Amino acid sequence: TAAKMATATRLVQRLRNFLAGRDLQAKLQLRYEEIAKRTQPPPRLPVGPSHKFADNYYCSRDGRRESLPPVVVAAAQRTLPAGAQTGGSDTAVTTAGKKPVTPGPPLRKWEISKDEPYL
Numbered sequence: 001t002a003a004k005m006a007t008a009t010r011l012v013q014r015l016r017n018f019l020a021g022r023d024l025q026a027k028l029q030l031r032y033e034e035i036a037k038r039t040q041p042p043p044r045l046p047v048g049p050s051h052k053f054a055d056n057y058y059c060s061r062d063g064r065r066e067s068l069p070p071v072v073v074a075a076a077q078r079t080l081p082a083g084a085q086t087g088g089s090d091t092a093v094t095t096a097g098k099k100p101v102t103p104g105p106p107l108r109k110w111e112i113s114k115d116e117p118y119l
Contacts, residue, residue, distance in 0.1 A: 013025060
């Protein structure tokens with residue numbers, strides 16, 4: 001003894017179908033149980049890390065947070081260990097006194113012209 005669904009009267013149905021030019025009773029936006037079932041089977045999801053009972057924080061469910069930048073295992077160039085020096089003390093002085101590289105030719109020193117002393 002299910003509850004009776006609300007429908008339009010026969011006269012209103014025929015008037016509605018005539019004005020629409022087609023049968024509107026067949027398409028009722030799938031809202032009634034006779035047209036579409038509303039009881040869906042439960043989903044079958046695989047068990048994963050989000051199924052833990054405790055320590056199930058939202059930020060730990062995102063796999064992007066678990067990725068890290070690549071780690072260099074072996075480099076193509078050989079590097080010196082920290083604190084080790086090869087050669088004499090003059091090479092250490094020249095490397096420490098090196099200026100940073102700038103693109104283009106070196107800048108000339110600008111001089112103020114002699115004929116306009118107030119600039």
